[in-house]
Amino acid sequence: MLLVSNETVMPLHGAALKAELALSGRPVDSFVLPDGEAHKNWQSLQSLLEFWAEAGADRHSVVLAFGGGVVGDLAGCAAALFMRGLRFIQIPTTLLAQVDSSVGGKTGINLPQGKNLVGSFHQPIAVWADQGLLRTLPEREFSAGLAEVIKYGPIADSEFFSWLEGAMPALRQRDSETLALAVRRSCEIKAAVVGADEREGGVRAILNFGHTFGHALEAGLGYGRLLHGEAVALGMVMAAELSHRHLGTDPALVSRLQALLRVAGLPIRAPRMDPALFMQLMRGDKKSVSGMVRYVLIPAIGQAELVAAPDEMALACVAAHSE
Numbered sequence: 001m002l003l004v005s006n007e008t009v010m011p012l013h014g015a016a017l018k019a020e021l022a023l024s025g026r027p028v029d030s031f032v033l034p035d036g037e038a039h040k041n042w043q044s045l046q047s048l049l050e051f052w053a054e055a056g057a058d059r060h061s062v063v064l065a066f067g068g069g070v071v072g073d074l075a076g077c078a079a080a081l082f083m084r085g086l087r088f089i090q091i092p093t094t095l096l097a098q099v100d101s102s103v104g105g106k107t108g109i110n111l112p113q114g115k116n117l118v119g120s121f122h123q124p125i126a127v128w129a130d131q132g133l134l135r136t137l138p139e140r141e142f143s144a145g146l147a148e149v150i151k152y153g154p155i156a157d158s159e160f161f162s163w164l165e166g167a168m169p170a171l172r173q174r175d176s177e178t179l180a181l182a183v184r185r186s187c188e189i190k191a192a193v194v195g196a197d198e199r200e201g202g203v204r205a206i207l208n209f210g211h212t213f214g215h216a217l218e219a220g221l222g223y224g225r226l227l228h229g230e231a232v233a234l235g236m237v238m239a240a241e242l243s244h245r246h247l248g249t250d251p252a253l254v255s256r257l258q259a260l261l262r263v264a265g266l267p268i269r270a271p272r273m274d275p276a277l278f279m280q281l282m283r284g285d286k287k288s289v290s291g292m293v294r295y296v297l298i299p300a301i302g303q304a305e306l307v308a309a310p311d312e313m314a315l316a317c318v319a320a321h322s323e
């Protein structure tokens with residue numbers, strides 16, 4: 001078995017996992033990555049692949065991705081590439097990974113030019129999400145995970161959105177029943193969307209709500225300055241604003257979203273970024289067609305569509321929600 005984790009998760013939870021794995025009697029080769037989004041890159045991918053080659057991994061090896069979305073995306077990408085594809089299991093240890101990144105088979109690394117520009121669709125054979133692992137997750141990271149939970153309301157389930165408005169204080173307290181409900185509903189929605197369109201030929205793009213703006217913020221400000229969930233929170237506010245200005249969506253979407261994000265401990269005003277750089281990064285988004293940027297917009301809470309919008313209008317929405 002090929003265990004992949006990072007320098008933060010391993011000391012906290014590695015011994016417990018290794019004790020479980022020892023019961024199988026199979027040898028475990030562990031690779032420990034440095035922590036952080038800045039390491040979701042070529043160098044880490046290369047080191048991991050070469051480590052497996054040195055360790056004598058073969059096509060029967062199974063990869064275990066034990067960590068947050070960075071470990072999951074990178075280990076999944078390496079699993080897709082090594083010997084043209086190894087089986088892999090996701091063991092997500094952050095809220096974000098349990099509600100989003102461990103499900104659906106998107107794997108990849110970042111380039112300086114943009115987020116997740118290299119990667120592959122490679123489904124895990126299993127996802128093992130133990131909410132007990134979240135006990136050690138820092139507050140800021142927990143809130144970042146809540147951004148992706150909140151995302152599922154506007155795109156697919158207005159009742160879930162209303163439920164979250166009431167449940168957010170208990171969720172932030174990590175009340176186990178409330179947390180289990182939020183993780184379950186998030187995974188149900190994601191699995192249904194991915195089940196309908198695994199390779200993002202159409203409807204899967206709705207899972208990208210807030211990401212056209214959010215990914216531009218992550219890359220433009222430098223990977224790691226904003227957490228992915230924080231960038232998505234800011235991106236959702238901008239996309240909600242664009243929904244209002246471009247589609248005439250009820251402005252209550254913007255105010256309700258902002259209020260919920262604030263209670264979830266998330267930012268709602270972005271650091272300022274050069275508009276030309278912002279537009280250039282958004283043009284490089286994977287949903288763009290011939291340089292035309294397409295955004296996931298919300299005509300009404302619970303519905304989403306992929307829509308092109310004028311650059312000036314998109315940048316005005318950025319400016320309206322930046323410092």
Ligand SMILES: NC(=O)c1ccc[n+]([C@@H]2O[C@H](COP(=O)([O-])OP(=O)(O)OC[C@H]3O[C@@H](n4cnc5c(N)ncnc54)[C@H](O)[C@@H]3O)[C@@H](O)[C@H]2O)c1
Nearest residue numbers: 008068069070071093094096097100101106133136137228
């Ligand atoms: N593949 C997908 O569908 C998908 C979906 C959403 C996000 N993503 C990607 O996921 C990444 C973000 O994932 P993330 O938010 O999990 O970030 P992350 O992987 O960087 O983890 C966040 C932090 O929490 C630490 N950590 C992890 N588990 C812990 C635990 N149990 N206790 C204490 N600390 C712990 C990590 O070491 C890290 O410092 C981004 O790269 C994003 O692009 C991918």
Ligand SMILES: O=C(O)C(=O)C[C@@H](O)[C@H](O)[C@H](O)COP(=O)(O)O
Nearest residue numbers: 100104106115116204207208211286
């Ligand atoms: O699973 C998906 O599809 C998503 O879009 C989920 C997103 O939360 C996630 O951040 C994903 O990695 C973004 O995908 P990308 O194709 O825009 O890189």
Ligand SMILES: [Zn+2]
Nearest residue numbers: 148211228232
């Ligand atoms: Zn995301």
